[in-house]
Amino acid sequence: MNSSEGKLKSSSSELDLDRPNIEDYLPSGSSIQEPHGKLRLRDLLDISPALTEAAGAIVDDSFTRCFKSNPPEPWNWNVYLFPLWCCGVVFRYLILFPMRALVLTIGWIIFLSCFIPVHFLLKGNDNLRKKMERALVELICSFFVASWTGVVKYHGPRPSMRPKQVFVANHTSMIDFIILEQMTAFAVIMQKHPGWVGLLQSTILESVGCIWFNRSEAKDREIVTRKLREHSQGADNNPLLIFPEGTCVNNQYSVMFKKGAFELGCTVCPIAIKYNKIFVDAFWNSRKQSFTMHLLQLMTSWAVVCDVWYLEPQNLRPGETPIEFAERDIISVRAGLKKVPWDGYLKYSRPSPKHRERKQQSFAESVLRGLELEEK
Amino acid sequence: MGNTSSMLTQYDIEEVQQHCNNAFSQQEIVSLYERFCQLDRNGGGFVSGEEFLSVPEFAVNPLSQRLLTMLDGLNFKEFVAFLSAFSPRATVQQKIEFIFKVYDSDGNGKVTFNDMLDVLHDLTGQFISEQQREQVLTKVLEEAGYTKESLLVMSDFVKILGSSGLKMEVEVPVD
Numbered sequence: 331m332n333s334s335e336g337k338l339k340s341s342s343s344e345l346d347l348d349r350p351n352i353e354d355y356l357p358s359g360s361s362i363q364e365p366h367g368k369l370r371l372r373d374l375l376d377i378s379p380a381l382t383e384a385a386g387a388i389v390d391d392s393f394t395r396c397f398k399s400n401p402p403e404p405w406n407w408n409v410y411l412f413p414l415w416c417c418g419v420v421f422r423y424l425i426l427f428p429m430r431a432l433v434l435t436i437g438w439i440i441f442l443s444c445f446i447p448v449h450f451l452l453k454g455n456d457n458l459r460k461k462m463e464r465a466l467v468e469l470i471c472s473f474f475v476a477s478w479t480g481v482v483k484y485h486g487p488r489p490s491m492r493p494k495q496v497f498v499a500n501h502t503s504m505i506d507f508i509i510l511e512q513m514t515a516f517a518v519i520m521q522k523h524p525g526w527v528g529l530l531q532s533t534i535l536e537s538v539g540c541i542w543f544n545r546s547e548a549k550d551r552e553i554v555t556r557k558l559r560e561h562s563q564g565a566d567n568n569p570l571l572i573f574p575e576g577t578c579v580n581n582q583y584s585v586m587f588k589k590g591a592f593e594l595g596c597t598v599c600p601i602a603i604k605y606n607k608i609f610v611d612a613f614w615n616s617r618k619q620s621f622t623m624h625l626l627q628l629m630t631s632w633a634v635v636c637d638v639w640y641l642e643p644q645n646l647r648p649g650e651t652p653i654e655f656a657e658r659d660i661i662s663v664r665a666g667l668k669k670v671p672w673d674g675y676l677k678y679s680r681p682s683p684k685h686r687e688r689k690q691q692s693f694a695e696s697v698l699r700g701l702e703l704e705e706k
Numbered sequence: 707m708g709n710t711s712s713m714l715t716q717y718d719i720e721e722v723q724q725h726c727n728n729a730f731s732q733q734e735i736v737s738l739y740e741r742f743c744q745l746d747r748n749g750g751g752f753v754s755g756e757e758f759l760s761v762p763e764f765a766v767n768p769l770s771q772r773l774l775t776m777l778d779g780l781n782f783k784e785f786v787a788f789l790s791a792f793s794p795r796a797t798v799q800q801k802i803e804f805i806f807k808v809y810d811s812d813g814n815g816k817v818t819f820n821d822m823l824d825v826l827h828d829l830t831g832q833f834i835s836e837q838q839r840e841q842v843l844t845k846v847l848e849e850a851g852y853t854k855e856s857l858l859v860m861s862d863f864v865k866i867l868g869s870s871g872l873k874m875e876v877e878v879p880v881d
Binding site: 379392398695 | 744745747759761765767792805831846847850852869875
């Protein structure tokens, strides 16, 4: 739903501020050979390190790996297993799926018949209305989870409603939000989607408190940061859930956490989500399928099995920058994800010239040094 | 069953292997094909410049634009041939030939002073002035026995680069 296959634009300098030093993570060894001592023709002509790096990136790169859906090994390849698989398909599509669709429809009917009256009739009594709407949102999320036969194991203390507290989690699909929401009615910050999802966002999610952002607008960041801060300070607001990766990643890797959630002056409570791939690959590859297709895929699979860990709340240490705070390994260690130093938004835009310039600068300096040595 | 529609046949693999002078094993060619299909998002049979630039690690490389002119529009067979210089089985001669091709942008078999200046510009960006670049290049050329007007050919490159160990290898991940 989010695919923008048009021309990639070079990212604005504002996105730079989010990044720690990527050189710290990339394999060591300068990409451009730095000549030592006297400069020779060979030193200038030998571009093999830069070429090797470029070829290495062409053959395999850590960024693309984050968004690769890895289908499970086909097991139905022989004459005994194939009929079994066929039976499974029939069962899933003709029995499970209709049952689940029915459950979901019932859920929606119950939800709407309670939500609409509550929303309009209790307009005056805000406190009670909010409480009931929260409970109803948790209810419809439970129905959603049931419609995929979601088996979710929650570990750790349930989130409590306290001010100056935000929750961060790794992001694999929009269902992350539903799975977490069935336990606790979080307020969430999301990209506004078109279609029926957008409709749900603007009606139901408004009631739990949501903040919208637009990835493609650079100025948007300041407005969003301000809204985040305001929300987190308010005592009555639902606890805020943020996905700092900014995009869906395939649950085997995690991309850089954006610092926005970590510079609000709040306690940050990490949540780790790990899906069990045996039952279904829950990664929503927004480039390959729409959210509707993704949901249908889930509803025709055996089950969605995942673990959710509510981890220990963290605070900014004295002398730590928000970027360093964001870089702490807690979620990726718990969920067994490999960390990758790229900004998730590189899915939609090109890297800033700053990285290339750093490499150019160090090579330029060594060439100049070589020149000076000769002149002495 | 989970098979992609664009599967390589054994015949295809052998043809590609022959085309790249056996620089890659059959397993590596299959891996490269998966990678090629992954990069070729719109399924056009070739990877466009945009698609290559969507790999951030490639886009930040100072030589990316130069390589793009060599990579743009290649089909899979040509793609593998392009990468064959980076195989551990490639000879030093083949690697130097590749480097020569990167310099020789007009493909006439001769590398001029300006060609070398252009590559140096890519590698150093705005951090050295054009004047200093010319100065440095002229100096090292003269020390090596060439002049500013010299046109370097393949054998010159072999002489200059061949002596010390040239490391230019990339490992193709094989499942």
